[in-house]
Amino acid sequence: MTARPEPSEEERTEIVEQMAREIHLRGLTAPAIHFLEASRPDFGLAGSAMLFFDPVLRQLFGSGSAPIGTILADEDGIDRLIDRVLELDAEEGWQA
Secondary structure (H helix, E strand, O other), X not given: OOOOXXXXXXXXXXXXXXXXXXXXXXXXXXXXXXHHHHOOHHHOOHHHHHHHHHHXXXXXXOOOOXXXXXXXXXXXXXXXXXXXXXXXXXXXXXXX
8 A cells, every 4th residue: 555645735724624614614613623632643542533523524525534634633724724714714804
């Protein structure tokens, strides 16, 4: 089995943007932030969390979730995704 190449910086930015917009569109900002914080690699849960949440990720982002795994498997990817989700949430502001 051949290992997939790491996505380029441009691809990573595009993946983060797509994921953040899907999370925001579905109103999952708070649960997503909690999930992302809990699945940080330095807590040793990233692999297990990815396995556990794979069906959910496939529903949200389609069957090509392998690049998503690369974003969620490193600290920088998680930080970038959290930051972008929070930016989108702040952009919307309060809706009365």
